[in-house]
Amino acid sequence: MSPFQSNIPSSEITPKEVFLSRRDVLKAAGFAGLGALLAACAPQAVSSSGAQAAPPDVPNSLEDISNYNNYYEFTVDKARVAPLAKDFTSRPWTVEVGGLVNNPKTYDVDELIKKFQPEERIYRLRCVEAWSMVIPWMGFPLAKLLAEVEPASDAKYVAFETIYDPDQMPGQKSPLFPWPYREGLRMDEAMNDLAILATGLYGDLLPNQNGAPIRLVVPWKYGFKSIKGIVRIELTNEEPATLWSSASPNEYGFYANVNPNVSHPRWSQASERRIGELTRRPTLMFNGYAEQVAHLYEGMDLAKNY
Amino acid sequence: MPSLKRYTPLQIFMHAAASFPLVRLVFEAFTGGLTANPIQHIEQRTGRAALTLLILALAVTPLNTLFGWSELIKRRRALGLYAFLYACVHVIIFLNLDYGLAWSLIVQTVFEKPYILLGAAAFLLLIPLAVTSFDVWKARLGKRWKYLHMLLYFIVPIATLHYAWGKKGDFFHFSGEVGRPWAYAIVFIMLMILRIPAVRRFFASLRTRLRLPFSINKPQAS
Numbered sequence: 001m002s003p004f005q006s007n008i009p010s011s012e013i014t015p016k017e018v019f020l021s022r023r024d025v026l027k028a029a030g031f032a033g034l035g036a037l038l039a040a041c042a043p044q045a046v047s048s049s050g051a052q053a054a055p056p057d058v059p060n061s062l063e064d065i066s067n068y069n070n071y072y073e074f075t076v077d078k079a080r081v082a083p084l085a086k087d088f089t090s091r092p093w094t095v096e097v098g099g100l101v102n103n104p105k106t107y108d109v110d111e112l113i114k115k116f117q118p119e120e121r122i123y124r125l126r127c128v129e130a131w132s133m134v135i136p137w138m139g140f141p142l143a144k145l146l147a148e149v150e151p152a153s154d155a156k157y158v159a160f161e162t163i164y165d166p167d168q169m170p171g172q173k174s175p176l177f178p179w180p181y182r183e184g185l186r187m188d189e190a191m192n193d194l195a196i197l198a199t200g201l202y203g204d205l206l207p208n209q210n211g212a213p214i215r216l217v218v219p220w221k222y223g224f225k226s227i228k229g230i231v232r233i234e235l236t237n238e239e240p241a242t243l244w245s246s247a248s249p250n251e252y253g254f255y256a257n258v259n260p261n262v263s264h265p266r267w268s269q270a271s272e273r274r275i276g277e278l279t280r281r282p283t284l285m286f287n288g289y290a291e292q293v294a295h296l297y298e299g300m301d302l303a304k305n306y
Numbered sequence: 307m308p309s310l311k312r313y314t315p316l317q318i319f320m321h322a323a324a325s326f327p328l329v330r331l332v333f334e335a336f337t338g339g340l341t342a343n344p345i346q347h348i349e350q351r352t353g354r355a356a357l358t359l360l361i362l363a364l365a366v367t368p369l370n371t372l373f374g375w376s377e378l379i380k381r382r383r384a385l386g387l388y389a390f391l392y393a394c395v396h397v398i399i400f401l402n403l404d405y406g407l408a409w410s411l412i413v414q415t416v417f418e419k420p421y422i423l424l425g426a427a428a429f430l431l432l433i434p435l436a437v438t439s440f441d442v443w444k445a446r447l448g449k450r451w452k453y454l455h456m457l458l459y460f461i462v463p464i465a466t467l468h469y470a471w472g473k474k475g476d477f478f479h480f481s482g483e484v485g486r487p488w489a490y491a492i493v494f495i496m497l498m499i500l501r502i503p504a505v506r507r508f509f510a511s512l513r514t515r516l517r518l519p520f521s522i523n524k525p526q527a528s
Contacts, residue, residue, distance in 0.1 A: 177481070270414065278406070
């Protein structure tokens, strides 16, 4: 069997007790040496997977996570997003949740954080450009927010929209993209426990370049699905248009599930480079989260619904 | 030892500018500027340097037509060889560091990623040009040398498409991350238009008739 088809058990979510004890250690240590400490704790946090032959997943450093960003609203240059996003205003910030719901509401982002108590989720992030990272997000399940606004019975999809503010986001002046950034999930995908709205990173608030103050994280899909700087969430009964599926329809589908067997028309997706590693790794089906999400796509032709 | 005086200002400038991308990479390597994904960063930088230099080599003839800047013709070989050097680094990094000489994976990648296939084609076509760039070969090949080196008219668009297809977006629909590749493509198209005999004659006669103030018609030191 080719190493590129191997499947590993995949629950990489930090067990709650580990997460809590780590939190105490961090609190005690304060912020000095945060990165080093976390790096030291990380292997313990993910060692429970019991995967045979699968290389370990060690969280990437905050330095790497916050200085190598695809956030085209600022620039297409991954190393220049951080300096350009430095002065981005992420407060005050509201998220409007509406569409086919019984309780439409506009939330202040701090209200969301207070209400839903973000917890740490260590996820792999696989970019469609064939690089990947492991990121300790702070976030809460999207399902919790959706439950609160009570989806109407005809709601089938959840559409997300990023802030449109070309004065703060120079990349939005480019006419080559259909701004603002839009993304979407099918209702059952959105309700899956892995799908979170992230508000933090490494126990702290989200850096601007990583999508502050609130972003989606759907770890079994390519990174571009995990929309940043969300200002609007709308429930719809039609599959929403997304920025990438509008910009290049035959290359970026609505589902965008990580799938080593289905190539992007111009890129093989069989392998990836984990940031910080020298050799390439085989890409895993659903980015290694098949156990949790494969059932969502039963009976679907994933080569067609890419 | 040849003294610096033997070099013309253009020559000095050209060597400095052509080695700048390499110097910059070395500087970044020591200052942590290679980003979190250094292999891809070096690949992209060297690839872009190679393509830029190839386009500059193609600009020599039109610039001479427009401005009578004939010294450029003497610098063209160096531009091409610098481009080849960057292309070699680009390919070596791809094979050795990016894919760790895992040949089965490399072969799979070349055929599953059309843009890699284009890049491979551009590189292979560049090799005979680099090899025959020396005077011995020029003399040996005679008129055929010129035709051989016209391969560059195909290599540059292939390499530009290789660059464009490595980016997210739809190059031919002006959609996505295609701004830079299109900038290269437009310059290439303009340089080819300036090669059309009628266009070329028009600009050449315009220059002599108007005695344009920016005409750089220096006597050649021999």
